[in-house]
Amino acid sequence: MAAYREGPQRLTHKECVTIAGILYRDLAQNFEDNPGEAEIWQLVRNANDRAASSPERMEHWFGPSADELLSKLGIKTDRESRKALLREVANAFNDAAAKLKRNAEGDFRPDPVAERFPKWEAANSGVPKANGSGGALTPTELFELWQRHPDQKTVTPSTLASYSAVFENLKAFLVKRYGAEPTAPSLTRDDFRAFIDMRSEKDAVSANTINRGDLAAINAVFNWAVEQDKLTTNPADGVKRKVRKGAEGENKKRKTINEAEARAILRHALNYPARASRREDPKLVAAKRWVPWLMAYTGTRVGEVAQLRKSDVAPFDGHPAIAITVEAGTVKTKSTWHIPLHPHLIEQGFLDFVAKAEDGHMFLTPRPDLYRPDAKASRTNDPRGILGPLQSVKNKLAEFVREVMPNTGNGPSPNHGWRHRFKAVARQYGIDLEVRNAFADHASVSVAGEYGKDELYAAMVAALSKIPRYDVK
Incomplete structure (x- = not known):
């Protein structure tokens, strides 16, 4: 409010570079530990270059990030200053993408680019700071x-x-x-x-x-x-635990299930119904039989597979598919999309299993009777009674996998490791990045990502022919 009372302020060139530096450090540091694939950051740089080709595109692409930061700093700029600031933001974002591309390629040498940005000193900037009220709030x-x-x-x-x-x-x-x-x-x-x-x-x-x-x-x-103007500044801003190479131990945790582990898990699952106890919940038996195979061929999160309902398995655009939807339980990104079923799953009889299953959830039994409206927020604070049983199934699946993939301390997660393996295999066999992201429900970094996952469904079906079968017999 103080900034609006003062009216638009003209920023010096140094101030524009300094503010862009805040955005640079935010992007560069937030993704430094896990930068993902190098090609992602090259795509980001390409998108930035396209956005910098005209003032209108710059405003659309860089403006929201600049506005959010200016609001936090209590600054309202004049028109010329804004144009200059957006140019510096574009340069900073490209520098950050280049830095993260180096990190993704294994280069974590000290970052010389960060030194080019002056440190922001709000008290000396001549720009009024926004007033906040913290009062006695803890x-x-x-x-x-x-x-x-x-x-x-x-x-x-x-x-x-x-x-x-x-x-x-x-x-x-x-x-x-x-x-x-x-x-x-x-x-x-x-x-x-x-x-x-x-x-x-x-x-x-x-x-x-x-x-x-x-x-x-x-x-x-x-x-x-x-x-919300309840604090003037965030006192935790910029605090971070540095992840150094080798600091987490000489045997850094491996995220991807390897070929031998994959075959051992899937063989264990394939033969399980014949070994299951008669006293074991039939839905849990079915989960142990089918969930590992579904993850192997879809790269989907374990919870999103374990909460599948009979109605979530049906043809979509002419090919059998599973629907991932929040109506079944919980979805991390709160989105809904379809994943085509690999022919090997169909040959194994998955659709026959679905046809014989009762209506509702196939691998768990909801317990709404356990929900209390006054309960403390937790994983089981769900009126539908799905999240508690879902967590139980996930835990039991992890225990089941550990029977053939012992926890050595630095191995992959027994459930989440399938997501890493699926993307690695898909990349190995030449499946497009956007299609891989559509399977795994990962954020897109290119213009193609503006389309929904279901718009990529035909490409996902075509990609299945490239995913090799697991022969575990």
């Missing part, structure tokens, strides 16, 4: 306000549960440090550095978990508080 109280706000209506119960655990840990740490939980505005970066040190040393939590779990939750809530 981090716990901010989290409770965040949780009740309409913005969070679409947040999944599992996310709420994980955030709740983070803020409980943070409160316990602050109470031990100060004797009582201090107010959020009084916290400093040193408090958060000490918190993540404690999580690393005492709780033995990995750097990736700290960055992508603890700090992601804290920053989501504190940045929301800044946007």
Whole structure:
């Protein structure tokens, strides 16, 4: 509000470069630990170059990021300053993409580009800072306000549960440090550095978990508080646990299921019904038989397969498919799309199994009777009673896989490892990146990604002919 009262401000060239540097560091640091594939960042650079070809495209492509940051800094620019700023933002985004491409290729040498950006000093900029009210709100109280706000209506119960655990840990740490939980505005970066040190040393939590779990939750809530004028700044901004090469141990955790493990798991699943106890829930027996095979040929998340209903298996555009939808339970991206079934699944009798199954969920039994409206936010806080049984099935599937793929401490996740394997195999056999992303429900980085996954369905069907069969007999 102070910025609007003052009116548009002219930024110096140095200030434009400095503000662009904030966006550079945000992008470069957030993806540094897990940059993905190098080709992704080349596509980003190509998209940036196309966007920089005209003022209109620059405004559409870079404007929203600039506006969000300017709002946080309490700045309203004049027209010429904005044009100059967007040019610097375009350069910064390209520099960040180039840096992340190097990281993806295994080059983590010190980043010389970051040194070209001056440090932002709001107090000396001549631009008024936005006023915020922190009052006596503690981090716990901010989290409770965040949780009740309409913005969070679409947040999944599992996310709420994980955030709740983070803020409980943070409160316990602050109470031990100060004797009582201090107010959020009084916290400093040193408090958060000490918190993540404690999580690393005492709780033995990995750097990736700290960055992508603890700090992601804290920053989501504190940045929301800044946007809502409940805080002036986010005291945790920029705090990060550095993931250094070899720091997580000499035997870094492998994410992808290898060929031998894949065959062992699928053989174990194929023969399971004949070995199952008569007392075991038939739906769990079916899950052990079919879920590993479905993940092997689709790259889908284990929960999205384990919550399939009979009605979710049906022809789509002339080919048998499974539908991934939030109506069945929970979907990470809250989207709905279809995945074609590999011919090998059909030959094994999956469609026959579906035809004989009762209506409803095929691999779990919902328990709405266990839901309490006044229950604390958790994975089971679901009136439909799906999420609790779903988590149980996922856990039992992991135990089932561990029977033939022992946990050596640095091996892949028994369930999630299939997603990494599917994408690796698809890349090996020349399947287009956008099609691979459509199977796995991963975000797109190109113009083609503006189309929905179902628009790529024909390409997904064609891709199945390239995915080799698993011969485990």
